Amino acid sequence: MQQRYNYAFFDEASKREIRRALIKGVSIPGYQVPFASREMPIGRGWGTGGLQITLAIIGRGDVLKVIDQGSDDSVNAVNIKKLVADTTDVEVTDATEDASLIQSRHRIPEQPLRADQILVLQVPTPEPLRSFEPSEAVTKRLHAEADYTGAWLELFDQIVRYDMTTTGADHPVLVNGRYVMAPSPIPRFDNLKLHQAEHLTLLGAGREKKIYAVPPHTDVVPLDFEDYPFSVERFDGKRCRLCGAEDVYLDELVDEITGETYYQCNDTAFCAGCHPERSAQRVVEGSRASASAEDHARSVRPSCAGSFDSLTLAQDDNPLEASQLTLRTTSDSQEGASHAR
């Protein structure tokens, strides 16, 4: 039997609940607004918070992009795109500049977002004090009192143990001088993109039933110490083997046969040439396959089914089998990349 869904999956009352939380979230930057999180047809912890925000705000005329760890083509991103596209009539795209709505897990696109774009981030653990204090009632009070000892202590503890802060992602930030916020597990590299951004950022945690937001032109300062300034991941002397980009967040890959280590853009759409200004800088060795991937990714696609092959195309060009590639977590040197507050 053919199931009939309301436009954008939710009933209108559910949308109102999420919309009310969004408005309060934008009005109190960085504050986690509790909301009546809905059951979703995907598992909690797989992006239900971001998905609920996307469904509550999406409408005709929107163009949706969904990325997961920088990739438009990973399973999570593809399935979220499918669900949204099936229950709405929106177009989906890989091109960051074509999207009006970007839902993301773990990354902010390399290409700076515009004022007319909205970024929706999926959040597994919205509470930056959770590892310090397990009780929700207590962390709510700590936020009320702006007592962020726990967040500072955690960073201090890392410095004592390792002589550096070891937050691989989700480095806590102070928003608008008031709330300490978990920016979702984006790399430190992306934290700075939230500061005084042009775009609105909405963060949703479905399992934890929290929505929060960072409005445009809002101060977002990573927590750090004077003698241990915040630093981002660095990729000195490394460049993407496909497009040659140097100033982007790179994945480190290892060829298990030859032991060779090489790097590739984490943001696949950026790498595939969705970014028009970059195409001039592209390294020629990118070859025929990459060029066709670029052409392919440029076109806004009306449906997502069976069309997420730009990454596959790029890999086909490599003589190695994809199964021989190992993705290693990037943990490059972060020394000296202090960031002025």
Place this chain on the structure above:
Amino acid sequence: MMITENAELHRAQRAFRGVLDAFAHPGTVCTIERAADSPVRPAALDSALEAVVRLFVDQAVTFSVVDAEPDATAAYLTGETHAMRFPVREADFVVVPARADAQLAAEAVLEACRGTLVAPEKGATVLMGCARLSAPEEAAAGGEPALHVVEVRGPGVADVNRFAVDRVEWARARAERRDEFPCGVEIVLVDLEGNLVAVPRSSQVTLSGDASALGATEAADRVAAASEPCLAGEVR
């Protein structure tokens, strides 16, 4: 997969995106579509204000109407939204029709719930009708000297956003509240044409060209904001 949809649903979605945009850029004028005409709508409630009310008010929240004769409007909204009518101090949404006089509008803003430090999201949202709302350049070009120019600073604002509006008692009342951020109220102004401005609690508000103590303070200066009587919503 089959989708069920109707015009009302899409109108609400567009209106919400307008309001979300207005909250993300406080002090800028956005436009929303007015609600469909209804023969039973009370005279006090215009179609633009009703559209905003319907975006947020349903059986999960409470509302209050502040007007000289609020009962007809409240009864209509209860019937349409199934929301409970509460006293102003306790209501989640405070509806102030455009025809409400300055004193009533000021009282509505003064009395609205501010939330608590633990749950600041419980602070009320004041939905206020007004006769005319526009960008200041339009107001100047249209020769409307009666409009006040309001300046907004804070999160969402690059430097300063200005808008022109026919009523400002809400701004004075908002300053009088002296809420401690993150407590406070959100104010949404909407005129008869569907032009809309949002003033979240995080914004600092001043009246342009107002030499009195209300408008003279540099609102961006938080130290001054804490010590002087000014139109600063964010006092710490």
